[in-house]
Amino acid sequence: MVSYEGINNARPSKWKTASGEWHSLAGYALAAAKDLRDYGVKPLAENWTDEVGRAAAGKFEKLANQFEVAYDILLAVNMVxxxxxxxxxxxxxxxxEAQQLADQYGLTIGVDGTITGPPVRNRTEAEELGPYRSQVQDLIDQAVEQVTTADKLAAAEFTKLANQTGLTDPDKALNELQTHASHVQMEMLAADIPVDQDPTTVRQWWGGLTAQQRKDMMLAEPVLIANLNGIPEDVRTDLRGNGKYDRVKLVQYALDNWDKGDPTDFGNNCTNFVSNALHAAGMKEKTSFWEGTTDDDSWMIGNPSGIDWVDKKLAYSDNWTAAENNQNFMLRHGGQEVSRADVKPGDILYYEQAGPNDSIEKGTTHHAAIVTAVMPDGEIKYTQHTDSYQNVSLEGRINATEKHEGAQNIRIVRPNPDWY
Structure with missing residues (x-):
């Protein structure tokens, strides 16, 4: 276990510097992979097509894969x-905050975290001092426990990543190493929150954070913070939104159902998943009395029969299931497009084709996902169906998406239904 003294002596600025350096190295590795493909593999494939040319292109592609793996590993280290x-x-x-409480109550915290108080003259004075000592002790315990948990998780993850430096498969590096590191980072953040503590400790913990730290926690762990007994009511209200639907429930639905089947399987369920999450969060359907699901301005489920091939055609409006329709419908009906600097959990990511793709016309929105967390450094975590991922990094995965599908324009939309 990490000691109280050890935490006092820890220098987060050094960790922050190291994190930034790992991030920079990851960027260099990714740039090298792209350069090898653009200026090595591609020209060889186009201009030197004999056996020697193919062999040279293969060597460049292997090197590019190694740099791409390095990118995923280095970015994973950055996350941790x-x-x-x-x-x-x-x-x-x-x-x-513990020290301020101790000073207020006339208690002393030693360098090892031991709490001592003024001499007591009788049992009554000892009993009166007890609750104050407990409040200080609970805060100290929370600090020690969260750093101990983070230290154990980080040590295990760094060891794992160090043992994978010989990996040459970019898909494995992305889907196993980087994704796992993203989840570990989320576990570390969750451990920072006093989930099992009494409301008094929670209030004191929250009050001890800086304004920026409170904002960071709300963006990174909205579900835990909103459900934490002792958090101010205005914080809960801010997290849940304007009352049209509950943004916390939206994120919770995504996190709980990312690997579960949808009621109707469309083959590509990304937008169906987004709509189901919005509906579960309280967004009311926009129905059409005369045209039902065929109305191009409805967002609704009709009367599913339970037979997928029938329901795909008749039971859902296009605005419910198709990414471009869904995006345009939300923007047409009160939604707001926001920048990455303003993104919040509960916003919707839409992927608009920006580069060449034989099967997707340029300018077409073809994919949707749900923002489920935003890290203190601005990194966006999202959750989606088809393929199913939970709390993965937009920055970490966009390269692989563009490698296979061409350049993408990521649009972020904050729904705000105007039909009720």
């Missing part, structure tokens, strides 16, 4: 280092 930065910074805030 960023998680350690946050864990230490929030622990320091919690320990400062």
């Amino acid at each position: 280092a960023d998680g350690m930065t946050t864990a230490i910074e929030t622990a320091h805030s919690t320990m400062r």
Whole structure:
């Protein structure tokens, strides 16, 4: 277990610097992979088509794959280092709050975290001091526990990543190493939150955080924060939204159902998943009395028969199931397109084709996903169906998407239904 003294002596600024350096290295690796393909593999494939040319192109492609793997591993290290930065910074805030409480109550915290108080003259004074000592101790315990958890998770993940430096399969690096590191980072953040503590400790913990740390927690762990007993009501209200639907429930639905089947299988269920999540969060359907699901301005489920091939044609409006229709419908009916700097959990990501693709026309929106977390450094985590992923990195995966499908324009939309 990490000691109280060890946390006091920890320097989150060093972790932050290291995280930034790993991120920069990841960028260099990705740029090298792209350069090898653009200026090595591609020209050889187009201009040197004999056996020697193919062999040379194969060598360049192998090197490009190795650099792409390096990118995923380095970005994974960056995520974990960023998680350690946050864990230490929030622990320091919690320990400062503990020290302020101790000063207020006339208690002393030793360098090892031991709490001592003024001499008591009788049992009554001892009993009166007890609750104050407990409040301080609970905050210290929270700080020690969160950094201990983060330290164990980071150590295990760094060891795992260090043992994978010989990997040459980019898909494995992306889908196993980078994705796992993203989940570990989320575990580290969750451990920073006093989920099992009493409301008094929660209020003191929250009050001890800086304004920026509170904002970071709301963006990174909206479900945990909104359901934490002791969090101010205005914070819950802000997280849940304007009352048209519950943004926390939207995120919760996505996190709970990312690997579960949809009621109707469209083959590509990305937008169906988004609509189901919005509906589960309280967004009311926009129905059409005369035309039902065939109305091009409806967002609704009709009367599913339970037979997929029938329901795909008749039971759902196009605005419910098709990415471009869904995007345009939300923007037409009160939704707002937001920048990455303003993104929040519960916003919807839409992938618009920006580069050449034989099967997707340029300018067509062809995919949708749900923003489920935003990290302190601005990294966006999203959750989706087809393929099914939970809390994966937009930055970490966009390269693979563009490698296979061409350049993408990511549009972020915040729905705000105007039909009720």
